[in-house]
Amino acid sequence: MFPFRKNIKDETKRQVYCALIRLLQDKDLSVQLAACRSLCLHVEDANFSEEKFTDLLPMCWESCIKLAEDVQEFDSKVVVCTL
Numbered sequence: 001m002f003p004f005r006k007n008i009k010d011e012t013k014r015q016v017y018c019a020l021i022r023l024l025q026d027k028d029l030s031v032q033l034a035a036c037r038s039l040c041l042h043v044e045d046a047n048f049s050e051e052k053f054t055d056l057l058p059m060c061w062e063s064c065i066k067l068a069e070d071v072q073e074f075d076s077k078v079v080v081c082t083l
Contacts, residue, residue, distance in 0.1 A: 014052040016042065021056055024063035029076075032067050036080055 008016055020042070023035030039060070042048060053060075068080040 008047075010049065013042075013049045014056075017053050017056055021060050021063060024060070024067060029067075029071060032063075033071070033076055033079055036064065036067060040079075 017039070020035045020039040024032050024039070026032050026035070043053070064080050071080065
């Protein structure tokens with residue numbers, strides 16, 4: 001679905017994770033949902049780097065919880081909860 005995931009080099013993974021988490025905090029719900037879905041795909045990826053993500057987890061969860069509270073549609077809540 002997102003073939004570019006495999007092209008992300010190890011040295012840039014943290015930057016990608018940080019950028020997606022920043023997008024989770026965007027004012028536009030559609031941007032937040034897209035960031036959440038993309039982040040989910042990165043976390044599910046076999047090449048996911050736990051050590052580059054661990055300290056970002058509190059901010060990620062906080063943003064996801066807020067997003068789950070803000071969205072109205074059930075399908076949108078499911079997208080958030082899959083992360």
